[in-house]
Amino acid sequence: MDDVHATVARRLSDAGQRYTPKRRDLVEALRRVGRPAATQDLVRGRRGLPQSSVYRNLSVLEQVGAVRRVITEEGVARYELSEDLTTHHHHLVCRSCGAVEDVTIPARLERTVERTLAEAAAAAHFEGALHRVDLIGTCRDCRGVTA
Amino acid sequence: MDDVHATVARRLSDAGQRYTPKRRDLVEALRRVGRPAATQDLVRGRRGLPQSSVYRNLSVLEQVGAVRRVITEEGVARYELSEDLTTHHHHLVCRSCGAVEDVTIPARLERTVERTLAEAAAAAHFEGALHRVDLIGTCRDCRGVTA
DNA sequence: GTGGAAAATAGGAATCGTTCTCATTCTCGG
DNA sequence: CCGAGAATGAGAACGATTCCTATTTTCCAC
Numbered sequence: 001m002d003d004v005h006a007t008v009a010r011r012l013s014d015a016g017q018r019y020t021p022k023r024r025d026l027v028e029a030l031r032r033v034g035r036p037a038a039t040q041d042l043v044r045g046r047r048g049l050p051q052s053s054v055y056r057n058l059s060v061l062e063q064v065g066a067v068r069r070v071i072t073e074e075g076v077a078r079y080e081l082s083e084d085l086t087t088h089h090h091h092l093v094c095r096s097c098g099a100v101e102d103v104t105i106p107a108r109l110e111r112t113v114e115r116t117l118a119e120a121a122a123a124a125h126f127e128g129a130l131h132r133v134d135l136i137g138t139c140r141d142c143r144g145v146t147a
Numbered sequence: 148m149d150d151v152h153a154t155v156a157r158r159l160s161d162a163g164q165r166y167t168p169k170r171r172d173l174v175e176a177l178r179r180v181g182r183p184a185a186t187q188d189l190v191r192g193r194r195g196l197p198q199s200s201v202y203r204n205l206s207v208l209e210q211v212g213a214v215r216r217v218i219t220e221e222g223v224a225r226y227e228l229s230e231d232l233t234t235h236h237h238h239l240v241c242r243s244c245g246a247v248e249d250v251t252i253p254a255r256l257e258r259t260v261e262r263t264l265a266e267a268a269a270a271a272h273f274e275g276a277l278h279r280v281d282l283i284g285t286c287r288d289c290r291g292v293t294a
Numbered sequence: 295g296t297g298g299a300a301a302a303t304a305g306g307a308a309t310c311g312t313t314c315t316c317a318t319t320c321t322c323g324g
Numbered sequence: 325c326c327g328a329g330a331a332t333g334a335g336a337a338c339g340a341t342t343c344c345t346a347t348t349t350t351c352c353a354c
Contacts, residue, residue, distance in 0.1 A: 076312095124252075132283060165302075198306095312340105
C-alpha cells in the first residue's frame, strides 16, 4: 500500500513540509502496528528513533492530518494513522492494562450512532462536533486468568 | 443536597474508609463546579487544599465509586461526581481550550445509542463494556471571536 | 476520659511523559 | 557548488502525578 505513503507525502508537501525518512519510518511503524501505538513504543521500537524526533514528527504528522492522537485512560498519548488512511473504527480500551484494539461495528449500527449523535450535537448548539465513541472493558489477556 | 454526602459517606465506610473533612471539601467542590474539574483547579481553589491530599483523596473517592476520572485531550486529569450521584450525561470537550461541559441528550436518543453500543460490544466479545461518548468541538468562548 | 493503633494528612522529593532549546546536519532551489 | 531554511538529536526544562515519611487525627477498647 503505497497509497498511504503517497497520501501522507502529499499532505506534507501541501503544508510545505517534507516527507523525510524518519517520518516515513514513523508512518510505516504505525501502519504495521495496526492500532494506536504509545509514543514510548515508537521510541523504544527496534529502530530506536530518538525521542525528540518521534514527538516532533508525530506532532507534524498530526497537524497535516496524517495521524491522530488518541487519548486513553492511562496518561499516555497514543497515535494511529488518520481514519481516512485506514477505515472508520472505534476503540476497545482495556481498563486493566490500557491496551487499545480497533473494532468496527456493523454499518447499520454505525449510521444510527452517527445520526443520533449529530442530532445531539445540533441540540447542544455545538459547532464542528466530532464524536469519540470508545468501549471500555477488559481485554482477552487480562481476562484470561480469571475466565 | 445531603444525599450526595450521605451516599459518599456510606460508600466510604462500606470500604472501611472515613469521610474526613478534606474529603467532604473535595466532594463539595466538585458538586459546586458541576462539571469535570481539573485536579489543579482543586489544588489552587480558594481553599487551597494541599496537592498530595487532593490526589490521594480523589484516588480514594474514585475507588469507592464516588467520583469518576475523566480523560480529556489535554494531558490533565479531571474529576466529576459519579454519574449515579448526579445524572447520566456526556461531555462536550472544547478542542481549542480543553474546557469540558456536561450535556444530556434526549432520552430516546440516549436509549438508541445505548442499545446500539451494547450490540457492538457483544459483537466484539468484549466483557464488562462501558462506553464513553464525547463530543469534540468548539466552545462558545473560543468561537466568540470568530463567529 | 485515656491510650494506643490505624488512618489520614501535608510537605517535599522523585518519577515520568512530554516539550523546548540549540548546535549540527541535511536538503533543495538557484 | 552555495546558501537558506528545514530537520535532526541530545539533553535540559517542565509539569502533572506519584511516592515517601514524619506528624497529626480519629476511633475504639478499656
